[in-house]
Amino acid sequence: MQGPTQPVCQVGVPCSKPAANVQLLFMRRGATVKVRTDARGRYSIRIARGAYTVELVPKRTIGRGVEPRSFTAHGMSQRLDFDVDTGIR
Numbered sequence: 001m002q003g004p005t006q007p008v009c010q011v012g013v014p015c016s017k018p019a020a021n022v023q024l025l026f027m028r029r030g031a032t033v034k035v036r037t038d039a040r041g042r043y044s045i046r047i048a049r050g051a052y053t054v055e056l057v058p059k060r061t062i063g064r065g066v067e068p069r070s071f072t073a074h075g076m077s078q079r080l081d082f083d084v085d086t087g088i089r
Helices: none
Strands: 023-028 031-036 050-057 065-067 070-073 083-085
Touching: 050 065
Parallel strands: none
Antiparallel strands: 023 031, 023 050, 050 070, 065 083
């Protein structure tokens, strides 16, 4: 998901939306894997077990970027949702 999508969020009006066509970079021990989200903000990758850091490509100069910035892959199917801060305030 990405948000906020407007400067002032209102009750009953979504203030975030799927992070469509966003490129994520997964890094571990110098190796990198890139993936792009689809139009609904979904992605799927196969990676080895271990600790990874995550970045947006290209890096954004406003907002906090992507969160969480790190995670551990456990070697089985797992779901991990990311939030992309748009920097709108």
